[in-house]
Amino acid sequence: MTNLNYNTIIFKSKNNLQLIEIIKNYNPQIFNEIESQLRELVKILNPTLKFNDELYKNKINEYLGNTNIDNYGVWVYYEWSNKLVHLLPEEEFILVRTNRNQYKITPEERDILHSKKIGIVGLSVGQSIAITLAIERVFGEIRLADFDTLELSNLNRIRSGVFNLGIPKVIIAAREIAEIDPFLKVILYPDGLTNENMDDFFTKGGKLDIFIEECDGLEMKIKARIKAKELGIPVLMDTNDRGMIDIERFDLEPERPILHGLVGNIDLNKLNGLTNEEKIPFILPMVGIDSISPRLKASMMEIEQTITSWPQLSSSVALGGAIITDVSRRILLNQMSASGRYYIDLDELIPNDLIKNSEIYNPENEPKEKGLNYFSDLIFETIHLVNDPMVVDEKTIKEIVNAACLAPSGGNMQPWKWIWNKNTLFLFHEKASSFSFLDYNDLGSYIAFGAAIENIKISSSAYNLKPQIEYFPLNKNKELIAIIQFEEININADELINGIYSRNTNRKLNDRVVIEMGVLNEIALELNAFENTFIKWINDENEIEIVADIVTTTDKIRILQPQGHYDLFNKEIRWNVKQVNETKDGIDIDTLEISNGEKAAMKLATDQNAIDYLRKWNLGDGFKKISMKSVQKSGAIGIIYFNKKDELSYFNAGSALQRVWIKANNLGFSFHPISASTFMFQRILEENESSFNDKNTEKLKELYKKFNNLWKFNETETGVFMFKLHLSNETSLRSLRKPLDEMFRYKKV
Numbered sequence: 001m002t003n004l005n006y007n008t009i010i011f012k013s014k015n016n017l018q019l020i021e022i023i024k025n026y027n028p029q030i031f032n033e034i035e036s037q038l039r040e041l042v043k044i045l046n047p048t049l050k051f052n053d054e055l056y057k058n059k060i061n062e063y064l065g066n067t068n069i070d071n072y073g074v075w076v077y078y079e080w081s082n083k084l085v086h087l088l089p090e091e092e093f094i095l096v097r098t099n100r101n102q103y104k105i106t107p108e109e110r111d112i113l114h115s116k117k118i119g120i121v122g123l124s125v126g127q128s129i130a131i132t133l134a135i136e137r138v139f140g141e142i143r144l145a146d147f148d149t150l151e152l153s154n155l156n157r158i159r160s161g162v163f164n165l166g167i168p169k170v171i172i173a174a175r176e177i178a179e180i181d182p183f184l185k186v187i188l189y190p191d192g193l194t195n196e197n198m199d200d201f202f203t204k205g206g207k208l209d210i211f212i213e214e215c216d217g218l219e220m221k222i223k224a225r226i227k228a229k230e231l232g233i234p235v236l237m238d239t240n241d242r243g244m245i246d247i248e249r250f251d252l253e254p255e256r257p258i259l260h261g262l263v264g265n266i267d268l269n270k271l272n273g274l275t276n277e278e279k280i281p282f283i284l285p286m287v288g289i290d291s292i293s294p295r296l297k298a299s300m301m302e303i304e305q306t307i308t309s310w311p312q313l314s315s316s317v318a319l320g321g322a323i324i325t326d327v328s329r330r331i332l333l334n335q336m337s338a339s340g341r342y343y344i345d346l347d348e349l350i351p352n353d354l355i356k357n358s359e360i361y362n363p364e365n366e367p368k369e370k371g372l373n374y375f376s377d378l379i380f381e382t383i384h385l386v387n388d389p390m391v392v393d394e395k396t397i398k399e400i401v402n403a404a405c406l407a408p409s410g411g412n413m414q415p416w417k418w419i420w421n422k423n424t425l426f427l428f429h430e431k432a433s434s435f436s437f438l439d440y441n442d443l444g445s446y447i448a449f450g451a452a453i454e455n456i457k458i459s460s461s462a463y464n465l466k467p468q469i470e471y472f473p474l475n476k477n478k479e480l481i482a483i484i485q486f487e488e489i490n491i492n493a494d495e496l497i498n499g500i501y502s503r504n505t506n507r508k509l510n511d512r513v514v515i516e517m518g519v520l521n522e523i524a525l526e527l528n529a530f531e532n533t534f535i536k537w538i539n540d541e542n543e544i545e546i547v548a549d550i551v552t553t554t555d556k557i558r559i560l561q562p563q564g565h566y567d568l569f570n571k572e573i574r575w576n577v578k579q580v581n582e583t584k585d586g587i588d589i590d591t592l593e594i595s596n597g598e599k600a601a602m603k604l605a606t607d608q609n610a611i612d613y614l615r616k617w618n619l620g621d622g623f624k625k626i627s628m629k630s631v632q633k634s635g636a637i638g639i640i641y642f643n644k645k646d647e648l649s650y651f652n653a654g655s656a657l658q659r660v661w662i663k664a665n666n667l668g669f670s671f672h673p674i675s676a677s678t679f680m681f682q683r684i685l686e687e688n689e690s691s692f693n694d695k696n697t698e699k700l701k702e703l704y705k706k707f708n709n710l711w712k713f714n715e716t717e718t719g720v721f722m723f724k725l726h727l728s729n730e731t732s733l734r735s736l737r738k739p740l741d742e743m744f745r746y747k748k749v
Helices: 016-026 033-046 055-063 090-097 108-113 127-138 152-156 169-180 198-203 218-231 276-287 294-300 314-332 369-375 394-404 440-463 517-527 541-558 562-572 577-583 596-604 608-617 622-632 646-668 676-686 692-712
Strands: 008-011 029-032 075-078 083-087 117-121 140-146 185-189 208-212 237-239 244-248 340-343 416-421 423-430 465-471 482-490 532-538 636-642 669-674 718-727 742-748
Touching: 008 016, 008 208, 029 692, 033 090, 075 169, 075 314, 075 646, 083 108, 090 440, 108 314, 108 541, 117 127, 117 198, 117 440, 117 676, 127 140, 127 169, 140 169, 140 676, 152 198, 169 185, 198 218, 198 541, 208 218, 208 314, 218 244, 218 622, 237 314, 244 294, 244 314, 276 482, 276 596, 294 596, 294 608, 369 416, 394 423, 394 742, 416 440, 423 440, 440 465, 440 482, 440 608, 440 676, 465 646, 517 532, 517 646, 532 541, 532 692, 541 562, 541 608, 541 622, 541 636, 541 676, 541 692, 596 622, 622 718, 646 718, 676 692, 676 718, 692 718
Parallel strands: 029 083, 117 140, 117 208, 140 185, 208 237, 416 742
Antiparallel strands: 008 075, 075 083, 237 244, 244 340, 416 423, 423 482, 465 482, 532 636, 636 718, 669 718
């Protein structure tokens, strides 16, 4: 006898020669409870009588007539467990076993269900469904397909015993069904559902009445649905999260797109051999990324970090088995016609109000956008750099301001508004655009303004103009950043002028190629014009590895910090072409040059509740992985620093940054800021009350020490902006800029 046998042998008499031989050779454990079954049977057949022991005995004798009780009914031998059970004949067995279903299921409905055929693919979630269907007797025949064997980790959700480890899941399910009801027909496909056996699975011995899909194979998920649609077979799926059940009534809606059209046109050739992490971008549209629970989102972000696959709970699997069974029964009895997705979300139906999300950022108190009308109405009559400022024509001013608006800014949020009035260019800070966790005390904005003003200096040279600039002319009013007036001077156009329009952030990666110090020092010459502003370089692989650890760890901390998370995922990232074109600011997700799996992880991370779980669980290293390889492939890393820490130093750093950036691009290098860490270090150095929890505060202090040791900064030096250079192909996409008329107003005197 084989250990993988799942067949039962039904004998109609204990005197059967084969049964006698089995008893003789294998000495099976015998279970003979036929009398208790007969007691139930006669009670069911006589529901109005009040039974006692004597009446039971009389009614059983009357029912049996001259038949010896040991020869009545059938003897069922379970070969795999060497057990022999005495049962009622099939018709009476079904009558007694389903009696407690009446009249939620009528006898007529029971008989209809007995004629139905159901197929299930995937016996992790599917096992609970199969067993529940069998217990309720919703089918007469069931076909089970799964190629996998039971592993110890499956026992968190599959009802079985440790003695079944290594046994195929289909065998385990078939045995349990047979032990519940040996008269149900079970057909197994232990190789799983394949291209070769698909026709058999769906049609051999009669077409399936319902197909239940619970497999992990993405290609087969699609192919099986295509087959079911061709045959007009309804498809059900339990997602094991939030009690979501998916129903596709191809029997009633032959033109319905598979998975409700959520997956679009998928190339099936791309779905084979994917890791669990690589499956995520395909799975998310199938299950509905916006609909899955925060805990599942958080867990999926940990796949191939701290866990190997997405979690499944026994309670959810059991719930899915119950729901699928209920829906199957109603479909088979023509009691429902719906397609769609339905949720039995216990967290919503029975909320636990003792569990609160501890740290969810509320943006209600952020600055509101004021816009050009507000800034245009401000009059500053007392401000004059020169007695009689030069008149500059509107066309020239627009071209100069347009060049200024091409400067980089944190998250490409473009925090500037420009007004030309009284022959003076006013630069205002639109704080609603720049307000963020990284823009601590507006320091990041000052770097952006410095870069924008450097563009003004460079572009003005093409018109023989020299800007005269005064920063913070109103002292306490920090909305007004600078006023700029022009004087005519005979000068050559700045050699970097064309680079204003081609400068870009390029995150596309090739293999690492070291950039030699001679080239880096040539780029550094652009800082010669700036006082107290300097640059350092590293191109050693080991030192770059240290930077990678600093950068990726601070990235993780930023994402897990509530406001930092909100800034990145709700304000900066543009998730689709529609958002990009509507806002013309922020960071187009496609410019990040990351894989589809990483994009999917980023999309999961938009849920603040999911991030809150990662924060509580002290997880989230997947966020380090996204940026780690980018930093590691750097040809060189530079940092701009100064030794006099004031607001003007940040402006100078921004101006120096712009020149370095353009020069690097002109020399054929890709430039990518990696400076979140420097801004976060300023917070822990200057804040009276930390924005981070104690653990992250200590971690940032540790990283800051590591950062200073790497760059060999002394006590007076402050690293303000870090970036990486590498050789790369042309960038795939560039971030858009807002139209000039949204950023600039020309007021004639």
